[in-house]
Amino acid sequence: MLAYHETPIQQIPDLRLRDAGVTLLVKREDLNHPTVSGNKWWKLKYNLAEARRTGKTTILTFGGAFSNHIYATAAAARELDFKSIGIIRGEETLPYNAVLQFAQEQGMRLHYISRENYRRKNDDDMLSQFRDRFGEFHLVPEGGSNALAVAGVAEFGKILGDAFDYLCCPVGTGATLAGLIRCFKGTKRILGFTVLKGDGWTEEVEKFDPGYSNWRLMQDYHGGGYAKQTPGLQQFIEEFSSLYFPVENVYSGKLFYGIFDLVSKGYFDEGAKIMAIHTGGIHAS
Numbered sequence: 001m002l003a004y005h006e007t008p009i010q011q012i013p014d015l016r017l018r019d020a021g022v023t024l025l026v027k028r029e030d031l032n033h034p035t036v037s038g039n040k041w042w043k044l045k046y047n048l049a050e051a052r053r054t055g056k057t058t059i060l061t062f063g064g065a066f067s068n069h070i071y072a073t074a075a076a077a078r079e080l081d082f083k084s085i086g087i088i089r090g091e092e093t094l095p096y097n098a099v100l101q102f103a104q105e106q107g108m109r110l111h112y113i114s115r116e117n118y119r120r121k122n123d124d125d126m127l128s129q130f131r132d133r134f135g136e137f138h139l140v141p142e143g144g145s146n147a148l149a150v151a152g153v154a155e156f157g158k159i160l161g162d163a164f165d166y167l168c169c170p171v172g173t174g175a176t177l178a179g180l181i182r183c184f185k186g187t188k189r190i191l192g193f194t195v196l197k198g199d200g201w202t203e204e205v206e207k208f209d210p211g212y213s214n215w216r217l218m219q220d221y222h223g224g225g226y227a228k229q230t231p232g233l234q235q236f237i238e239e240f241s242s243l244y245f246p247v248e249n250v251y252s253g254k255l256f257y258g259i260f261d262l263v264s265k266g267y268f269d270e271g272a273k274i275m276a277i278h279t280g281g282i283h284a285s
């Protein structure tokens with residue numbers, strides 16, 4: 001199994017929270033592993049176990065050039081002595097960005113496919129092309145998001161305990177949110193902050209079969225789309241990171257920006273205890 005470091009729950013001593021009468025607790029899951037961090041650790045846990053169980057020696061997965069999932073999978077595969085292949089969307093551009101350079105240093109073999117083929121990446125003919133080219137592999141879907149990932153996140157949820165009213169996390173594919181919903185079995189109020197523009201996110205989360213209805217999506221904090229930012233969001237991220245701990249602009253920054261905005265609008269009742277998950281995404285390199 002991957003190494004795991006226990007992580008603290010940190011209370012944010014911010015006057016804006018105190019004035020609103022709410023408590024914000026942060027599970028610093030970004031600290032659970034130096035490179036396979038945050039929710040990616042839990043999403044990979046049972047995927048890696050399944051690869052091992054079925055005797056596979058290679059992990060193949062997908063992602064964009066800035067994917068935290070590619071980064072984490074490359075590191076996890078190396079730690080557990082799997083070979084890894086990353087199917088990357090779009091054209092190869094050199095020099096590699098920090099994510100792809102790291103992945104390659106971990107031994108991941110990078111293979112680029114066109115955006116059009118990327119859309120068809122899970123079709124049988126594409127998968128059989130990958131098999132012809134790379135041999136047998138254990139397939140982990142884009143973002144690591146599948147039923148095994150949901151099960152891993154549901155297990156993570158148990159270590160959060162019970163001493164809070166609201167549970168908040170960012171939503172990329174929605175597998176992390178679905179795992180938390182499943183863990184809490186209809187208790188708590190669970191809020192997912194979407195980081196991409198558009199609609200249809202409710203259906204995306206429901207694809208992972210969360211099983212309960214005590215959750216809501218907050219869809220006003222994507223800042224213009226994936227990895228996009230508004231000046232207000234950017235300013236918040238800089239301020240928050242200097243006051244408390246680093247958040248990045250793709251997931252955790254949007255999560256905390258959204259929570260603080262909701263606090264300022266009186267969304268949470270007085271006395272509410274909010275637990276937010278820092279899902280990681282801060283790269284050392």
Ligand SMILES: *Cc1c(COP(=O)(O)O)cnc(C)c1O
Pocket residue numbers: 038039040068069143145170171172173174175176177251252279280281282
């Ligand atoms: C991948 C990622 C997410 C999104 O998780 P989903 O399960 O795809 O919704 C959230 N936060 C961070 C830091 C991530 O890297």
